Amino acid sequence: MLHTSEGLPDKQSLQTAAVRIAAYIHHTPALTSAFLNQSVNGKLFFKCENFQKAGAFKSRGAFNTLLSLPEDELIAGVATHSSGNHAQALARAALILKTRAYIVMPRTAPKVKVDAVKDYGGIITFCEPTLEARETALQKVVAKTGATVIHPYNDYRIIAGQASCAMELLQQVNHLDYIFCPVGGGGLLSGTALSAHYWSPETKVIGCEPEGANDACLSFVTKQFVPSINPNTIADGLLTSLGSLTYPIILKHVNDILTVGEEEIISAMRLVWERMKIVIEPSAAVPLAVALSGKIDLKGKQAGIIFSGGNVDLNALPWL
Amino acid sequence: MLHTSEGLPDKQSLQTAAVRIAAYIHHTPALTSAFLNQSVNGKLFFKCENFQKAGAFKSRGAFNTLLSLPEDELIAGVATHSSGNHAQALARAALILKTRAYIVMPRTAPKVKVDAVKDYGGIITFCEPTLEARETALQKVVAKTGATVIHPYNDYRIIAGQASCAMELLQQVNHLDYIFCPVGGGGLLSGTALSAHYWSPETKVIGCEPEGANDACLSFVTKQFVPSINPNTIADGLLTSLGSLTYPIILKHVNDILTVGEEEIISAMRLVWERMKIVIEPSAAVPLAVALSGKIDLKGKQAGIIFSGGNVDLNALPWL
Numbered sequence: 001m002l003h004t005s006e007g008l009p010d011k012q013s014l015q016t017a018a019v020r021i022a023a024y025i026h027h028t029p030a031l032t033s034a035f036l037n038q039s040v041n042g043k044l045f046f047k048c049e050n051f052q053k054a055g056a057f058k059s060r061g062a063f064n065t066l067l068s069l070p071e072d073e074l075i076a077g078v079a080t081h082s083s084g085n086h087a088q089a090l091a092r093a094a095l096i097l098k099t100r101a102y103i104v105m106p107r108t109a110p111k112v113k114v115d116a117v118k119d120y121g122g123i124i125t126f127c128e129p130t131l132e133a134r135e136t137a138l139q140k141v142v143a144k145t146g147a148t149v150i151h152p153y154n155d156y157r158i159i160a161g162q163a164s165c166a167m168e169l170l171q172q173v174n175h176l177d178y179i180f181c182p183v184g185g186g187g188l189l190s191g192t193a194l195s196a197h198y199w200s201p202e203t204k205v206i207g208c209e210p211e212g213a214n215d216a217c218l219s220f221v222t223k224q225f226v227p228s229i230n231p232n233t234i235a236d237g238l239l240t241s242l243g244s245l246t247y248p249i250i251l252k253h254v255n256d257i258l259t260v261g262e263e264e265i266i267s268a269m270r271l272v273w274e275r276m277k278i279v280i281e282p283s284a285a286v287p288l289a290v291a292l293s294g295k296i297d298l299k300g301k302q303a304g305i306i307f308s309g310g311n312v313d314l315n316a317l318p319w320l
Numbered sequence: 321m322l323h324t325s326e327g328l329p330d331k332q333s334l335q336t337a338a339v340r341i342a343a344y345i346h347h348t349p350a351l352t353s354a355f356l357n358q359s360v361n362g363k364l365f366f367k368c369e370n371f372q373k374a375g376a377f378k379s380r381g382a383f384n385t386l387l388s389l390p391e392d393e394l395i396a397g398v399a400t401h402s403s404g405n406h407a408q409a410l411a412r413a414a415l416i417l418k419t420r421a422y423i424v425m426p427r428t429a430p431k432v433k434v435d436a437v438k439d440y441g442g443i444i445t446f447c448e449p450t451l452e453a454r455e456t457a458l459q460k461v462v463a464k465t466g467a468t469v470i471h472p473y474n475d476y477r478i479i480a481g482q483a484s485c486a487m488e489l490l491q492q493v494n495h496l497d498y499i500f501c502p503v504g505g506g507g508l509l510s511g512t513a514l515s516a517h518y519w520s521p522e523t524k525v526i527g528c529e530p531e532g533a534n535d536a537c538l539s540f541v542t543k544q545f546v547p548s549i550n551p552n553t554i555a556d557g558l559l560t561s562l563g564s565l566t567y568p569i570i571l572k573h574v575n576d577i578l579t580v581g582e583e584e585i586i587s588a589m590r591l592v593w594e595r596m597k598i599v600i601e602p603s604a605a606v607p608l609a610v611a612l613s614g615k616i617d618l619k620g621k622q623a624g625i626i627f628s629g630g631n632v633d634l635n636a637l638p639w640l
Contacts, residue, residue, distance in 0.1 A: 029349075050597045051596075051597055055597065270634060273599055273634060274634060276371075277370045277371055277375065277598060277599040277600075277630035278597060278598050278599065279593055279594075279597040279598060279599060280597075310597035314590060314593060314594060314637070314639065315639070315640065317634070317637075319634065319635070320635065320640070
């Protein structure tokens with residue numbers, strides 16, 4: 001991968017990633033809603049990664065990484081510990097690229113997530129629900145199989161893949177004053193910030209985080225890395241800490257990180273289901289919740305909102 | 321309205337309706353799903369009227385009818401008895417066209433439906449939950465206000481409006497072997513059949529009905545009108561009997577009417593939410609349930625599936 005003098009993925013490497021994955025992912029639509037435009041007195045463009053392959057933006061990074069692997073590594077398979085969208089995306093990408101994905105999951109993972117990984121042909125190893133147990137299990141899997149570990153976000157190939165989402169959005173909409181993007185480990189946010197930096201430097205990138213998992217906000221404001229300890233939020237895709245590669249990009253290229261409460265997240269999620277008739281997951285509702293919070297005046301402005309995914313357990317909706 | 325020699329809306333009148341309403345409705349997308357294509361071994365194109373204004377295809381007929389009224393009638397307002405999507409569509413169309421909609425609703429109507437009509441500025445009169453009470457209340461409202469009654473389906477202006485949905489779909493997809501369309505009172509189905517007849521006569525139109533409300537199927541098979549008595553289905557948009565105008569069109573231009581059970585409807589609905597990440601209501605899932613039932617071999621075929629609406633009470637999902 002080509003880098004800038006600071007060692008970050010450069011413009012060309014993001015472009016190459018977008019071209020590399022184009023045949024494997026959906027070019028997702030940027031939808032609008034007259035009702036939600038009225039609510040903020042501006043124009044909102046919703047980048048629908050809930051319609052992405054495997055139901056979330058994670059397919060972008062997964063494909064870019066797998067397609068970047070040397071052939072022998074790809075053949076040996078890939079591995080990760082995750083119970084979320086990265087696991088599903090990795091399993092599906094491995095299936096399409098005719099290799100294997102070894103997924104370490106806590107034995108407490110919801111059945112719906114286990115089934116999704118199985119549906120995509122992922123080979124699951126269950127472990128105790130602690131980070132230590134997950135890492136130990138992953139090491140064992142790797143030792144046994146020779147698979148390559150694919151980190152969910154702290155990898156420039158992943159970041160460059162996720163960057164294609166905002167790159168598309170900036171092509172779909174003529175001018176954006178803001179992009180609101182969720183932040184967990186920071187793969188999507190750092191990719192978004194790089195794309196805005198290279199293709200639309202006047203666009204302000206706003207990281208959006210639950211109050212109950214506000215480590216990225218604290219890390220951003222204090223400029224000191226704050227890990228995510230005992231996060232508590234319905235937005236289960238945003239529980240993780242920033243990474244050593246994502247954090248510096250976010251510090252340098254993100255304009256602000258704002259937080260919202262659980263009620264706001266659930267209410268934004270429900271509003272999208274009711275008004276836009278599309279299914280988004282709680283994590284994906286966080287950027288809209290920030291946009292609706294009034295913390296940034298959107299009157300007369302154009303803003304992109306990244307709906308990061310749509311993988312929800314339909315038996316356990318947060319408003320019930 | 322121009323008619324054929326048999327007195328039916330002719331090709332020109334459907335085209336005029338489509339042009340008349342174009343500025344007031346969404347040209348809804350025809351989505352696809354690799355997963356559902358695989359399930360039937362063919363190609364399915366989902367016409368997303370769940371994304372339509374007011375959340376259902378009913379906006380098409382409502383706008384065509386209101387825009388066809390003489391000015392003095394439009395100014396005096398419109399009225400209907402309904403607790404469903406027709407009421408919402410009529411209220412919204414009246415709001416946009418700066419007149420009033422008087423809606424008679426049973427006092428047992430779910431709060432979510434009452435609120436939706438209120439949100440669109442509809443003027444509600446509550447009555448006892450019997451057809452007789454509804455008709456009496458409607459007569460009183462009309463006597464008092466001079467409003468024009470707009471029937472939900474048994475009106476050629478309504479039928480011509482609903483016809484624009486299949487007309488669009490036939491423009492969006494190069495060739496369709498089938499269109500699967502839900503049938504309640506038959507406004508959408510008769511409009512769909514007319515559009516297929518005029519623009520794509522090789523396309524077979526299949527009416528899709530719940531087993532628990534199979535009056536249209538019986539009427540079609542026996543060629544004797546069978547009213548809907550005590551229907552029992554989750555598909556609350558499909559409870560009504562065919563009308564004197566819709567039934568003859570259906571007899572003449574629909575190829576078959578097929579039924580599916582409640583389990584199939586709920587499972588098709590859930591599949592769409594999970595796989596396509598879009599919200600459809602139970603009635604809208606009936607055509608997909610028929611397509612998935614295997615009653616028609618879709619191998620190598622192209623079929624349009626009309627997702628008629630997306631108005632669901634998110635507190636009362638059928639699988640919970």
